Every structure is written in structure tokens, then in C-alpha cells.
Amino acid sequence: MNNNSKSGSGVLSRLLRSQIVIPLAALLLLIIFNLIFDPSFFVITPKTNSAGNPVLSGYLITILDYGSELAILAIGMTLVTAASGGQDISVGATIAICGSALLRVLCGANSRPDQLQAPIIVGFLVACIVGMICGAFNGVLVAYFKIQPMVATLILFTAGRSIAAWINNNELPIVPDPKYAYFGGFIPGIPVPAPVFIAAICIIVIFLVLKFTTLGLYTQAVGINPSSSRLNGLNPELVKFISFVILGLCVAVAALIKTSRLSTINYSVIAKDIEMDAILAVALGGNPLGGGKFNMWASIIGAYVIQFLTTTLYKFKVSSDALSAYKAVVVIVLVVFSAPTVREWIGSKFKKLTGKKGVA
Amino acid sequence: MGNEVLKMRGIDKVFPGVRALQNVDFTLCKGEIHALMGENGAGKSTLIKVLTGVYPKDGGDIFLGENLEPVTIKSPQDAQNQGISTVYQEITLCPNLSVAENMFIGRQKGSIQNWKKMNEAAGAILNELTIPAKPTQQLASCSIAVQQMVAIARAVDMDCKVLILDEPTSSLDEQEVEKLFKLMRDLKAKGVGIIFVTHFLDQVYEVCDKITVLRDGQLVGEYEIKDLPRVQLVSKMLGKELDDMSDIKSENATYEKKEGETPVFTAKNLSSTEAVHPFDFHINKGEVNGFTGLLGSGRSECVRAIFGADRNLSGEKTKDGKQVKISKPIDAMKKGIAYLPEDRKVDGIVGDLSVRDNIVLAYQVLKGALHPFSKAEAYKFADEYIKLLDIKTASADTPIKSLSGGNQQKVILARWLLTHPDYLILDEPTRGIDVGTKVDIQKLVLKLASEGMAVTFISSETDEMLRTCSRLIVMRDRHVVGELTGDDLNQNKIMSTIAGGEKNE
Numbered sequence: 001m002n003n004n005s006k007s008g009s010g011v012l013s014r015l016l017r018s019q020i021v022i023p024l025a026a027l028l029l030l031i032i033f034n035l036i037f038d039p040s041f042f043v044i045t046p047k048t049n050s051a052g053n054p055v056l057s058g059y060l061i062t063i064l065d066y067g068s069e070l071a072i073l074a075i076g077m078t079l080v081t082a083a084s085g086g087q088d089i090s091v092g093a094t095i096a097i098c099g100s101a102l103l104r105v106l107c108g109a110n111s112r113p114d115q116l117q118a119p120i121i122v123g124f125l126v127a128c129i130v131g132m133i134c135g136a137f138n139g140v141l142v143a144y145f146k147i148q149p150m151v152a153t154l155i156l157f158t159a160g161r162s163i164a165a166w167i168n169n170n171e172l173p174i175v176p177d178p179k180y181a182y183f184g185g186f187i188p189g190i191p192v193p194a195p196v197f198i199a200a201i202c203i204i205v206i207f208l209v210l211k212f213t214t215l216g217l218y219t220q221a222v223g224i225n226p227s228s229s230r231l232n233g234l235n236p237e238l239v240k241f242i243s244f245v246i247l248g249l250c251v252a253v254a255a256l257i258k259t260s261r262l263s264t265i266n267y268s269v270i271a272k273d274i275e276m277d278a279i280l281a282v283a284l285g286g287n288p289l290g291g292g293k294f295n296m297w298a299s300i301i302g303a304y305v306i307q308f309l310t311t312t313l314y315k316f317k318v319s320s321d322a323l324s325a326y327k328a329v330v331v332i333v334l335v336v337f338s339a340p341t342v343r344e345w346i347g348s349k350f351k352k353l354t355g356k357k358g359v360a
Numbered sequence: 361m362g363n364e365v366l367k368m369r370g371i372d373k374v375f376p377g378v379r380a381l382q383n384v385d386f387t388l389c390k391g392e393i394h395a396l397m398g399e400n401g402a403g404k405s406t407l408i409k410v411l412t413g414v415y416p417k418d419g420g421d422i423f424l425g426e427n428l429e430p431v432t433i434k435s436p437q438d439a440q441n442q443g444i445s446t447v448y449q450e451i452t453l454c455p456n457l458s459v460a461e462n463m464f465i466g467r468q469k470g471s472i473q474n475w476k477k478m479n480e481a482a483g484a485i486l487n488e489l490t491i492p493a494k495p496t497q498q499l500a501s502c503s504i505a506v507q508q509m510v511a512i513a514r515a516v517d518m519d520c521k522v523l524i525l526d527e528p529t530s531s532l533d534e535q536e537v538e539k540l541f542k543l544m545r546d547l548k549a550k551g552v553g554i555i556f557v558t559h560f561l562d563q564v565y566e567v568c569d570k571i572t573v574l575r576d577g578q579l580v581g582e583y584e585i586k587d588l589p590r591v592q593l594v595s596k597m598l599g600k601e602l603d604d605m606s607d608i609k610s611e612n613a614t615y616e617k618k619e620g621e622t623p624v625f626t627a628k629n630l631s632s633t634e635a636v637h638p639f640d641f642h643i644n645k646g647e648v649n650g651f652t653g654l655l656g657s658g659r660s661e662c663v664r665a666i667f668g669a670d671r672n673l674s675g676e677k678t679k680d681g682k683q684v685k686i687s688k689p690i691d692a693m694k695k696g697i698a699y700l701p702e703d704r705k706v707d708g709i710v711g712d713l714s715v716r717d718n719i720v721l722a723y724q725v726l727k728g729a730l731h732p733f734s735k736a737e738a739y740k741f742a743d744e745y746i747k748l749l750d751i752k753t754a755s756a757d758t759p760i761k762s763l764s765g766g767n768q769q770k771v772i773l774a775r776w777l778l779t780h781p782d783y784l785i786l787d788e789p790t791r792g793i794d795v796g797t798k799v800d801i802q803k804l805v806l807k808l809a810s811e812g813m814a815v816t817f818i819s820s821e822t823d824e825m826l827r828t829c830s831r832l833i834v835m836r837d838r839h840v841v842g843e844l845t846g847d848d849l850n851q852n853k854i855m856s857t858i859a860g861g862e863k864n865e
Contacts, residue, residue: 214724214732217717225710231669231701232775233690233725293712 019286022337023301026284030308034315041315049186051178056191059311067307068195069254072202073274074281074303076135076247078294079215081282082223083243084142085291086149091251091275093160094134098255099265100164102127106180107173116177128252134160135248136241143240157275165267175263184261195257202253203300210296219243223291277306283335363390365425365521365553366411366444372419373406373577378754380406383420384579386572388522388553393544395564395585396557398574399597399794401752401764404557407574408524412439412446425521445515446524453499453511459486460495463514485513489543505536512540516547523547524555527792529563533654533820541567559794561590573597594795621645622681624814625666625697625783630675632665634658638674639840641666641833643783643814648805650817650825653835653858659818660702661838663785666816667692667699679783693726698781700772702788702818704765708772711761715753716742718760718771723778745774750800766793773801783814790819802828822854834858 034041044058073091080088105126108117134156141152175181187194210216218239221229226236254274259265283289284305285298313326336342366388373381381403388394398404410417413433421430424442433439436446453462460482482495491509493502499510508528515523525544529537544554544567556568564571564585571588573580573596580596588596626642636658643649651659664670666677668686677684679695686692692699701707710718719742720733727733733741742756749770753763760771769789776784786805790798805828809815819825825832826849834842834857842857 212730212732214729217713217721217724217732218729220713221710221717221721224712225706227707228701228710231667231689231699231707232722233688233693235688235690 019295020298020301022286022343023284023298023305025337026305027301027308030305030312034312038315041312046191051186051188053186053188054191055186055193059315061193063304063307063311064196065193066195066311067304068193068199069257069271069274070277070281070303070307071199071300072250072254072257073247073278074285074299075202075206075296076243076250077275077278077282078285078287078296078299079219079243080149080247081279081287081289082291082294083219083240084149085223085289086142087275087279087282087289088138088153088244088247089150089275089279090134090138090153090156090160091247091254091278092271092273093157093164094131094248094251095255095258095271095274096161096164096265096267097134097156097167098127098131098252099259099270100167100267101130102255102259103173103175103265104167106175106177111168111171111173113173113176116175116180120177120180124252124256127255128249131248131250131252131255132245133248134251135244135246138248139241139244142244143237161267164265168265170267172264172266175259180260181263182260184257184259198253198257202250206296215242216294216296220293224293278303280331281306364388364423365390367423368407368411368420369423370420371407371410371417371422373403373410373415374418379577381410381417381577384574384577385582386579387582388555390553391548391551392570393548393554393556393568395568395571396555396574397564397571397593397597398580399766399796401576401767402574402597402794403577404574405526405764406577408446408526408555408557411522412436412444412524440520443519443521444524445520445522446526447508447511447515447528448526453507453514455498455500455507457499458495459493459497459499459502459510462499462510463495463517485517486510489513489516490539505532508532509536509540509543512543516543516552520552522553522555524557526557527559528556529558529560537563559792561593561795564593565590597795623678624680626678627666628676630662630665630677631673632661632670633673634661634664634670635838636661636665637839643816645782645814646809646812647831648809648815648817648829649831649833650819650829651833651835652818652822652825652854657835657858658838659835660787662833662835662840663699663787663816663818664701667697667785669699669701690725693722693779696780696782697785698722698776698779698783699785700769700776700787700789702791704769704772704791709760709768712759714757715746715751715760715763715771716756719745719756719774719778722775726779741778742774745778749774749777749804766797769793769801770797773804777808781813783816784808785816787818788820789817790821790824798824822851826850826854 041059044056044060047055047057049055077088077091080086102123105118105123106116106120107113138149138153138156141147141155142149145152183194183198185194218229218234221232222234222236222239229236229239254271258271279289281303282299284302285295285300287294287299309327309330310323313323318326337346364387366386368384368386371381371384371386372379384403384407386396386407396404396407406415409415411422411433413435422433424431431442433442433444439446454465457465460479463482463485464478479495486493486495489509491506491513493506493510499507502510512525512528528540532540541563544556548554556564558564568585570582570584571593572582573593575597621644623642623644628640629638630641631638639662641662651662653659661670665672665675668688668691672687677686679697684691684695686695686697689699710721716738720738723741724733739756745751746753746756751763751770751774752767760768763771773789789801802824805815805817817825817828829849830845832844832849832854833840834844834854836858844853844857
């Protein structure tokens with residue numbers, strides 16, 4: 001028994017030191033909070049939606065659904081953070097650009113077409129290219145012109161939504177084909193929201209990429225010590241550039257989901273402040289915002305934790321104006337508890353506690 | 361005697377898995393320069409860090425001055441307030457602030473800073489210590505040596521009773537070391553107790569009064585300098601009789617140039633952005649040669665130009681007789697050239713990554729981004745080299761930054777050996793590492809050469825160069841000023857060539 005508890009605390013202390021414990025602990029807290037105050041939070045009920053399809057409904061489904069864009073963006077943001085030691089704050093604005101380009105292709109010059117002017121896949125590919133161009137623009141400024149990432153991405157942050165509006169002559173195109181709504185809603189016959197699958201595909205792709213290429217090692221090496229990386233034959237500028245391009249691709253996917261949810265676009269509102277949530281997801285995952293080591297799982301879980309938090313606040317009828325203030329309080333707590341010094345302190349207290357137990 | 365300024369008794373410090381210090385005693389008297397000696401990982405740095413409040417101690421007492429009550433030192437700031445100042449091996453100042461700001465940072469009493477007064481005060485101190493820097497100059501624009509001296513000036517000015525110098529000389533050249541020693545003697549005369557941590561035996565015997573030797577976290581003993589001959593000191597540090605180092609050279613005597621052999625590497629009229637005067641260079645299979653000269657003479661810049669680490673401005677290179685283009689490090693690596701850089705911390709290690717990742721990094725880059733090593737392969741490589749080079753690390757997953765300097769260096773060496781180069785460039789591979797490891801590295805160099813590898817070796821210690829190299833290229837003011845082989849390979853000849861007595865350009 002004694003032996004057992006010892007090995008148990010060994011696993012626990014190892015887990016405590018691991019990065020992934022931070023988002024998991026936050027998730028656990030949120031779950032406990034909801035269990036205490038309203039267990040109905042976790043109820044999932046089968047329903048039939050307006051289109052007559054059987055769908056699952058419940059807060060957990062909402063979290064998985066609306067957390068998708070955030071999780072996808074967290075993938076790219078994690079890489080950008082690790083490689084460049086900074087964050088891309090233009091994500092929301094570039095979603096507007098990609099979404100606008102996507103709708104421009106689908107709807108053509110006329111903003112109220114009767115049918116699609118191009119297949120959805122073509123529109124999506126164009127959005128991907130536009131996203132990668134935006135990423136490349138940021139990447140060049142950061143990697144080759146050595147501009148601070150936040151300052152470099154401030155350009156698109158400021159100009160992005162205007163560019164998005166300009167692409168469609170400031171009109172709000174509406175996609176006529178109901179199939180387009182599948183990407184942000186439900187595919188007929190499948191009760192789980194489609195964005196969940198899109199996010200799952202993105203997550204699988206990034207893990208395959210990390211497994212079958214050296215992206216992870218290179219990104220971390222460049223983020224930790226660019227000078228040493230160069231002497232080891234790496235091209236630090238290229239690695240940073242690529243991380244921004246990958247984020248651009250993630251943005252394009254997020255833009256597809258976002259525009260699909262409404263089948264239209266609102267330039268000034270779409271994906272507003274989503275960059276902050278994405279950065280927060282990376283931070284919540286315990287990844288150093290100064291670059292270097294990263295843990296992709298932790299970031300992705302972090303993204304869902306943030307969506308969990310947002311949904312919980314909505315559930316408790318926090319008005320959308322006050323939402324940010326509540327969120328900020330929770331964020332402060334989360335970030336303080338994930339700070340290395342605080343974790344160390346907790347770890348030592350924890351050790352003392354278990355030590356005393358052992359004596360008693 | 362009653363004039364102790366510092367007594368440490370029974371100090372213990374435990375890190376996860378390691379007992380870094382066990383029951384260590386240390387005593388420092390007024391006006392004494394006390395060397396703290398030991399191999400890497402012997403516990404010197406840990407003892408210093410316990411003393412300066414960086415680490416809390418796990419046992420034992422620290423007494424300051426005549427006090428019978430032990431003190432607790434909670435933080436480096438606290439240590440400073442109690443009169444313990446430290447100058448670390450790596451400069452810990454702010455490079456983008458001015459010299460004066462660096463000297464006074466964190467010490468203002470009020471919130472209002474009188475810049476003029478501060479600059480004047482800084483100027484006076486710099487003058488007194490004859491440090492060639494202006495108070496208003498940006499620190500980064502000073503040489504490393506001057507930055508080090510500014511750090512010392514800062515420490516000295518804080519009315520310290522105990523001054524700790526942790527490897528202050530490792531980046532200084534001889535004249536600068538002399539200046540530093542003068543400074544240390546002056547301070548000693550003023551009654552400051554100085555703890556001097558260094559790997560340079562010569563310096564210990566030149567300037568110190570007492571030696572305390574640590575080994576594996578335990579106290580070996582405290583000795584008067586006159587009672588402890590060098591050989592004994594070294595054997596006490598290692599805990600065994602040292603191999604006779606003069607033997608090494610005889611192994612090297614086996615290198616003889618074969619007539620008509622194609623050199624492994626040649627460079628003609630090579631120059632780079634780092635302002636090295638164009639130079640010619642060649643090296644043969646199995647040869648060990650070296651660049652020597654004073655600090656800043658262009659030794660490192662030459663090899664960096666060869667490796668493509670700095671952009672080349674002119675020159676042609678051949679590898680195995682074929683013309684090659686090497687404009688960036690990856691080109692050189694593909695041609696079988698490896699380069700262990702001078703500044704381990706900035707150019708060598710990737711601090712937060714594990715020992716394993718650090719070892720496989722270069723080989724992985726060489727293999728390409730689409731062919732990652734599996735975890736098992738990487739572990740196999742790492743374990744192989746950890747064993748081969750006797751790297752002391754808790755595991756292959758330990759972050760490299762938590763290793764001691766010598767072991768970090770071995771990891772970098774492992775990284776390059778793993779790429780199986782046929783031309784290996786080692787720039788100061790033994791800087792700041794202990795005698796035992798130094799000898800290991802020298803032996804390894806000679807062994808590699810005997811197996812046919814060409815090696816270029818750079819060291820600030822001429823002894824070491826003489827032991828390993830069969831040909832020395834002498835540099836002065838960024839020019840190659842001579843080449844020494846055979847009987848010319850001796851201290852006097854090198855000195856006179858560096859000084860520019862007889863050999864002309």
C-alpha cells in the first residue's frame with residue numbers, strides 16, 4: 001500500500017512538472033465548477049434541427065463546435081510563437097480577408113447570385129492561397145526584416161478588415177447554396193457538427209507533419225537559439241517564415257468555418273478578437289510566449305478550455321458586454337497559476353504535504 | 361585568528377537526483393585571495409550560488425565577520441546588501457545600457473536619478489581602476505574584457521567585504537588578466553576577501569594565498585599555496601594521479617606529410633565580412649593544425665570564414681582537390697566539415713532542448729527535414745556518444761542548459777562527431793572546462809587525427825596548442841603573420857612571431 005502511494009506520488013509529481021497539466025487543471029476546475037452549480041451543463045440531447053436532421057445538442061457540443069476555429073488557429077499560433085518568440089495579432093483580420101476572398105470566388109461580382117459561380121473547393125483553395133500570402137507577408141517582415149512580430153502583424157491587424165471589405169466592394173455577399181452551410185453546421189445524417197471533423201483533420205495533419213518531418217525540432221531550435229541553429233546548417237529566417245505561412249493556412253480553414261456558419265460575412269465583426277483567444281490558448285498550454293519549446297497538445301487543449309470558459313460564462317447569463325471582464329479575471333488566475341515560479345511553489349508545498357502524510 | 365570575514369560550515373545542497381554539496385566547509389579571511397578549485401561538477405558553482413542566495417541551502421550555516429549568529433541569505437540582492445558581491449563567468453550586465461548605468465543599476469536610493477552625478481562617479485571609478493571605457497558609452501560597444509572589468513568595478517564599488525570572481529579570466533587575454541590581477545591585489549590590500557574560481561592553474565599560483573579543493577560535492581581540503589605543488593593540486597582535484605601530459609605530444613609525432621598528397625581542404629585568398637585580411641590555408645588528412653594569436657587577432661574569424669559562418673567576401677575553396685562553394689554553414693556540413701564554435705552559450709548549445717536533441721541536431725539537418733530520426737534512433741545516437749565521451753548527465757532527456765560547462769561542450773562535440781566529418785574545426789573547445797576534460801579532449805583530437813581526420817584546433821592556451829598541433833598558423837591584427845612547424849613549435853618562437861620580432865608579413 002505504502003509502496004503504491006509512493007509510486008502514485010511519483011507519477012503525480014511527474015505530471016505536475018509536465019506542461020500539459022496546466023490546461024488540464026484549468027479544464028478540471030471548469031468541469032467541477034459546472035458540476036457544482038449546474039450539472040445540466042453536461043447533458044447532451046438528441047434533437048432535430050430546422051433542416052430536419054437528427055443532431056446532438058448541449059453545451060459540450062457547443063464547446064466542441066465553436067472551439068474548432070480556435071483549436072485550428074492555436075496550431076499555427078503555437079508554431080509562430082515558438083519560432084519567432086512573438087505573436088501574430090492579425091489573425092482575426094486575415095480571417096476577414098480570406099473569408100471575403102472565398103465569398104468573392106463563390107458569388108462572383110454579383111453579391112446575390114442565384115447559384116454558385118465556382119465550386120466550393122476552388123473558393124477554399126483561393127482562400128488558402130490568400131491566407132498563405134498574408135502569412136508570408138507577416139513572415140517576411142518578421143524573419144527577414146527582423147521586425148517585432150506584434151508590430152509587423154499590426155499592419156494587417158489594422159488594414160485587414162478594410163482590405164476584406166474592398167475585395168467585395170463593401171457588399172455582403174450571401175452564398176446561395178445550402179451545401180455551403182455544411183462546413184459550419186451539420187452534414188445531413190451526421191449528428192456531430194462538421195467543424196469538429198474539420199478541426200480533427202487539422203489536428204491529425206499537424207501531428208503527422210510533426211511526426212514525419214523535423215518541423216518540431218527545427219522550430220524549437222530556431223526559437224531557442226537562432227545563432228546556434230544557423231551554425232548547425234538551419235536557415236532560421238526560413239523556419240520563421242514557414243511558421244507564419246502555416247498559420248496563414250490555419251487562418252484560411254478557420255475562415256471557411258466562420259463564413260460557412262452564416263453563409264455570409266460581416267467584415268468588422270467576423271472573428272473579432274479571436275487572435276487574443278488564440279494567443280491565450282498558447283499561453284494556457286504553458287508554452288513560453290518568448291519562443292522556444294512548445295507542446296502542441298497543450299495548446300490545442302488550451303483552445304478548448306478557453307471555449308469551455310466562454311460557453312460557461314454565456315450559460316450563466318453573463319451579458320456579452322461584461323463577458324470580457326469575467327474572462328479577464330479567470331485568465332489572470334489561470335496565467336498566474338501556470339507561471340513557472342508559482343508552479344514550483346505549489347510543487348514544493350505539495351511535496352511537503354505528502355511528506356508529512358508519510359510521517360504521520 | 362579572528363579575522364575571518366566568511367565562514368561556511370557543513371553546507372549541504374541537494375538537487376533532484378544529485379547531492380551537489382555534502383558537508384562542505386569554507387573559510388575566507390580578510391585581505392586574502394582564496395582559490396576555489398575543482399573539476400566541472402565538483403560543486404564550486406553550487407557553493408557560490410548558495411553563498412550568494414541564488415539557491416537556498418539544504419543544510420549548514422553561513423557566518424559573516426565576527427558574528428556568532430548564522431545569517432540567511434535570501435537572494436542575490438540580499439547577499440549584496442550583506443557585502444557579498446559576485447562577478448560571474450558569463451557577463452550578467454545589460455548590454456544596451458551605458459557603462460555608468462550598468463555600474464549603478466538597481467542601487468539608487470531614491471527614485472530620482474542624477475545622471476550627471478552618476479556619470480561622474482562612474483568615471484572616477486573607471487579611472488581609478490584604469491578601465492578603458494567611458495561612462496556614457498554603451499556597454500555592448502566595449503570588448504568582452506572591458507565588460508568584465510565593468511562588472512568587477514560595479515561589484516567593487518559596492519563596499520563589499522567578500523568579492524567572488526567566478527571564472528573572470530576565461531575571456532581575457534594575458535595583458536588584461538595582468539590588469540585584473542593588479543586590481544585584485546589592490547583590493548586585497550584594502551582588506552577585501554576574494555574568492556577566485558578558475559580553471560587556470562598558472563593564475564592560481566600567481567595571485568592566490570590559499571586553495572580550497574572540492575571534488576564530487578565534498579571538501580577535499582584547504583591548503584596554503586606554498587604547501588601544495590601543482591601536480592598535487594591537480595591530482596587532488598581529479599582524485600587520481602594525472603596522466604603525464606607531456607606524453608601526449610609523442611603520440612602526435614606520428615603525423616608526417618606524404619608527398620604529393622591532396623590536401624583535405626584548401627582556401628585561397630579567403631576573407632569575410634569580419635575584416636580578416638585575405639589568407640591562404642590548407643590542411644591534410646590526419647593533420648592537426650591551429651590558429652594562434654592574441655585574443656581578437658582574428659583566429660576565430662578565420663575558421664568562421666572557412667565554415668561559411670560569416671559571409672565570405674573573397675576566396676576560393678577546395679575540398680579533396682575539387683573546387684567547392686561554401687557560402688553558408690549547411691554547404692560546409694554537406695562537404696564533411698564540422699565546426700565547434702567559440703562561444704558555447706551563444707553559438708553552440710540550444711539551451712532548452714534535451715541533450716539528445718542537441719546531439720542529433722546537426723546530423724538531422726544534414727539528413728534533411730523530411731527524414732526525421734525516430735525516437736529510438738535518436739536515443740541510440742545520444743546514448744552512444746554520452747558513453748563514448750563520458751558525458752555526465754542525468755539522462756538523454758535532460759535539458760542541456762542544466763549540464764556543467766564541460767559536459768555541454770562534450771555534447772556539442774558529440775553533435776559534430778555524429779556527422780562523421782573528415783575535417784573538424786574546434787574553436788576553443790577547452791575554454792572554461794576542467795583539467796581532466798581538457799586532457800580528454802586533447803587526447804580525442806589526436807586519436808581522431810590518427811584515424812585520418814583533419815583537425816584545426818584553436819585555444820587561448822599555448823601549452824595546449826603545442827601539445828596537439830603539428831603546425832601553427834600565427835595571427836596578429838587580423839593578418840596571418842607566420843606558420844610554425846617542427847622545432848619552431850615552442851613558446852618563445854610563438855611569442856616572438858606574435859610580437860612581430862623577426863618574421864615579416
